[in-house]
Amino acid sequence: xxxxxxxxxxxxxxxxxxxxxxxxxxVEDAVKxxxxxxxxxxxxxxxxxxxxxxQKFVSVQQGNExxxxxxSGTLKITRLGIPIGMPQIMQIYERAFAADTLELAYxxxxxxxxxxxxxxxxxxxxETSLVTTAPLFxxxxxxLPLYTQPDGPCPNAAELLPAGKIAEARAAQEEAVEYxxxxxxxxxxxxxxxxxxxxxxxxTAAAGDAEFQATLLACEQLRAKYPxxxxxxxxxxxxxxxxxxxxxxxxxxxxxLYPHQQVKLAEKAGASIFGAVVNTNxxxxxxxxxxxxxxxxxxxxxxxxxxxxxxxGMGVGAVPLVMTPPIDCVSRASTAMAEVGKLDGL
Amino acid sequence: MTETNDLLKKVIESVIGGDEAxxxxxxxxxxxxxxDPLQVINEGYVVGIKQVGDLFExxxxxxxxxxxxxxxxKKATELLNSAITGGAESSKGKVLIATVEGDIHDIGKAIxxxxxxxxxxxxxxxxxxxxxxxxxxxxxxxxxDVIGTSALLTTTMVKQKELEETLVKEGLKSKYKxxxxxxxVTVRWAxxxxxxxxxxxxxxxxxxxxxxxxxx
Amino acid sequence: xxLTHMHASGMGGIRTAGxxxxxxxxxxxxxxxxxxxxxxxxxxxxxxxLSDEVIMNEVxxxxxxxxxxxxxxxxxxxxxAKFRIAKLLDLxxxxxxxxxxxxxxx
Numbered sequence: 001x002x003x004x005x006x007x008x009x010x011x012x013x014x015x016x017x018x019x020x021x022x023x024x025x026x027v028e029d030a031v032k033x034x035x036x037x038x039x040x041x042x043x044x045x046x047x048x049x050x051x052x053x054x055q056k057f058v059s060v061q062q063g064n065e066x067x068x069x070x071x072s073g074t075l076k077i078t079r080l081g082i083p084i085g086m087p088q089i090m091q092i093y094e095r096a097f098a099a100d101t102l103e104l105a106y107x108x109x110x111x112x113x114x115x116x117x118x119x120x121x122x123x124x125x126x127e128t129s130l131v132t133t134a135p136l137f138x139x140x141x142x143x144l145p146l147y148t149q150p151d152g153p154c155p156n157a158a159e160l161l162p163a164g165k166i167a168e169a170r171a172a173q174e175e176a177v178e179y180x181x182x183x184x185x186x187x188x189x190x191x192x193x194x195x196x197x198x199x200x201x202x203x204t205a206a207a208g209d210a211e212f213q214a215t216l217l218a219c220e221q222l223r224a225k226y227p228x229x230x231x232x233x234x235x236x237x238x239x240x241x242x243x244x245x246x247x248x249x250x251x252x253x254x255x256x257l258y259p260h261q262q263v264k265l266a267e268k269a270g271a272s273i274f275g276a277v278v279n280t281n282x283x284x285x286x287x288x289x290x291x292x293x294x295x296x297x298x299x300x301x302x303x304x305x306x307x308x309x310x311x312x313g314m315g316v317g318a319v320p321l322v323m324t325p326p327i328d329c330v331s332r333a334s335t336a337m338a339e340v341g342k343l344d345g346l
Numbered sequence: 347m348t349e350t351n352d353l354l355k356k357v358i359e360s361v362i363g364g365d366e367a368x369x370x371x372x373x374x375x376x377x378x379x380x381x382d383p384l385q386v387i388n389e390g391y392v393v394g395i396k397q398v399g400d401l402f403e404x405x406x407x408x409x410x411x412x413x414x415x416x417x418x419x420k421k422a423t424e425l426l427n428s429a430i431t432g433g434a435e436s437s438k439g440k441v442l443i444a445t446v447e448g449d450i451h452d453i454g455k456a457i458x459x460x461x462x463x464x465x466x467x468x469x470x471x472x473x474x475x476x477x478x479x480x481x482x483x484x485x486x487x488x489x490x491d492v493i494g495t496s497a498l499l500t501t502t503m504v505k506q507k508e509l510e511e512t513l514v515k516e517g518l519k520s521k522y523k524x525x526x527x528x529x530x531v532t533v534r535w536a537x538x539x540x541x542x543x544x545x546x547x548x549x550x551x552x553x554x555x556x557x558x559x560x561x562x
Numbered sequence: 563x564x565l566t567h568m569h570a571s572g573m574g575g576i577r578t579a580g581x582x583x584x585x586x587x588x589x590x591x592x593x594x595x596x597x598x599x600x601x602x603x604x605x606x607x608x609x610x611x612l613s614d615e616v617i618m619n620e621v622x623x624x625x626x627x628x629x630x631x632x633x634x635x636x637x638x639x640x641x642x643a644k645f646r647i648a649k650l651l652d653l654x655x656x657x658x659x660x661x662x663x664x665x666x667x668x
Contacts, residue, residue: 008532033405058570065573065613066594067584070564095630098568100580101588129657131640133628133647134581135588136657145450158452162459162471164417166410195657198588207453208409228654230588242408243453256405272591282532283546307587307594313563321530323500327566334570344587344594346567 002052005329007282007289009322019287020048026284026291033239034258036299039291043340047294050332051287057331060338067345069273069309071139071202071234073103087128094134100345103137103200104128104191110143111183112152118187122194129195137232138191139200142184142218144211147176154179157243173210173244180211184218189225198230198272205262206236208243209254212262216249216269223270233266234275234311235259238296259300267306273345276300277311282321286329290318290336297341307344310337317346350381354390357422361394362401364414366421373422383426391419391426395464399549402457409457416464423466437468439559442490444472444481446505451498454528457548458494465552478508485522492555497528506531507539514540523558527551576622577630579605579612582651589653604651625650 001013014022023044031038039047050058060066070076070093077089086104093099104124106114114121121138129136148156154176160169188199199222205212219231240262242255250268257265259276266274278293297310297317315321318333337343353376360368369391376386398415401407407415441462445455452474462469470488472481485493497503506526513519525543526536536544543558545551573580579601586597595609602609605625611617622629627650628643638646641661648655 006532006534008530008534010534057566060571062613063610064571065580066571067580067587067597068564068567068572068575069584076564093564094576094581097564098572098575098577098580098630099564100573100575100584126657129641129644133576133640133643135585145453151450156452158456159473161409161413162456162463164413166413170410192656193660195660197585197656228589228656232588239405241453242405242410245408245410255408272588279529281546282530306591307597312567315529321500325563325566330563330566331570334567338571344597345584346571 004051005286005320005326007280007284007286007320009320009326012285014285014287016048016052019051020044022285022287023047023051023291026288026293027295030292030295030299034260034296034299036258036260036295039295039298039340044291046340047287047290047336050336051290056328058335059331060335064338066338066343067100067307067309069101069137069200069232069345070099070103071200071275071311071313072105072109073099073139074105075107075109078107086124087131090128090132090136094132099134101135101137102128102132103139104196105139109139109202110141110146111180111187112143112146114140114187115183118190121187122190125191125194125196135197135230136195137198137200137230138196139202140187141203141206142180142201142211142215143203144173144176144180144207144214147179148172152176152179161243170244170246174247177210177214177217180214181217181221184215185221185225188218188222188229192222192226192229198232200232200234202234202275203236204233205240208241209247210244212240212254213247213249216265219266219269219271230272231270232273232275232309233269233271234309235262235277238278259296260303263300263304263306263308267304271306273307273309274300274304275309275311277316278318280315280318280321282315286318286320286332290333293318293333294336294341297337297343301342301344309345310341310343312337312346349379353379353381354386354393357386357390358394358397361391361415361418362398364411364418366414366418369418369422370425373425376426377429383429387423387426391423392465395419398464399461399552403547403549409460412457412464413460416460419464438466438556439491440468440470440488441492441494441555442470442472442481442485442488443494443496444476445474445496445498446502446509447475447477448505449497449499449502450474451496451528454498454548455496458496458527458551461548461552462555465556467555478505478512481509482512482516482518486518490522491559492523492525494525494527494551494555497526497531500530503528503530503535506535506541510540525551525554525558573613574615574618576628577615578618582647583612585647585651585653585655601651
């Protein structure tokens, strides 16, 4: 029997046939939802092999390595209660964690609160850029709900919609988009002027199509302002929720887009890297989640002209949704994304 | 028979199209034609809203369209319910719903609320970041049948456990059925904390609540 | 999580050529294989060597573009190494360009 896990991290035992059946079901779910091509039989067999190897840790073959970008790098250390400064955390990532890229982030990981402390963040960026060699991102979340009541000035669509106030809910989201774009461009400009190589918009579209539109518009404005700036648009999930339902970018309705469609708009907006995200279903098995996530990501890679980095962290990219993601699943997901998904990075 | 089928087909189309005026006009027409209001609700409006739910689940329809459809069903079924002999209870049950304390995610909850209302439940939405004791106090006041809580963070799902423990401590557990949901929440978690049900998504939430209330 | 990915599929950052390949993705939107080929060409080594710690440590020392062990020697590190990387890869590096503008004699 193969020992694997559920999406919530709990152990389960499955036969090899059951593992294969679950991978195929995950692939099928991605195909049905995204209307994309399935993995080939050989690719599915390789995923079965990855899942069924008895070793705790699995890795890529030599030569198949890819680039790793770590979102919210500094937070990963401060979250552990280790009281050290941001430049030092970045040095640890560079020299001890072998990170290919670095990412500075403020503990209130959203553009709106950062707007008020941009000068302080500029210090951190400038100091870090002096003592590190690897490319440096500054990252934050667009977090559109912070612009809605009770946290912001705009009415809350999540309250208006269930009350049947559709036009009001849509208008509120459109108003929030304007505020969010301003903040993203302001913060993005500030950290770039301080010496960062680029900006990472993390968990984009967590609040749906309006948030995706805001991020694309901010990306477009930053690209026009700084032609050499690196801009990563990392998503929040595989599907853009139609919380507004009618918003478009470049003539394309944003609601309902899947990664292979999202990446085309990121390209159009001027992004340098697209971060594809597929959420882990905590009630399904790791093989099911892996088959599904790799299928979505592979389709995205094939559609893209820019590098695609899949998010393979807690609760995404087939990794179980637990605070301490197990190494057996993370290493398998990492390997599968590189060798079957053919990602440019994670 | 054909006339009935035609009308039911139109009812379903009006719901999928979110056409409030048409849905209401068809309800009136059904009453004028002396059709059985319960049959029109169950074979027309309920079928329509189920199809809307399926289309929403597949990503073919979006939240505002779901709400429009729900509004259309609500108005039309109110008319039909009022015509049912003896004034049958229009609500399928009372559901109190909230996002737990410390958690400000309310988009998923908004979808659940909309689907519940569309399916004929009387819903009290307490919003987000709601302390456990407030949930219980409001449930008492509202005389809820079901308490549904949402938690989107691994750090806030413990509040669902706190709710179960407090209900037991206060001797109120048998009074309510509880259902939990949210991205980090699983069947295993629901069983571990003693919740009566777990729902993976909004559609499943409605089905599970129907089962909880009917006792099946 | 970072360490697991690094061991499972990562290029290796400044232990190898990961930072250099990443720069080509970020600055020139190069896909992975194109970026690897570009960097290997500039470093005059094979693509396979890019992920090899032993070879890349020597290459980085020879080119003076920083390794994980800065030591007490003459090796460039931090922004010093980035000056050299910008020239080596024929790239504009934001922090380097700003440093140059600020240190220009006026």
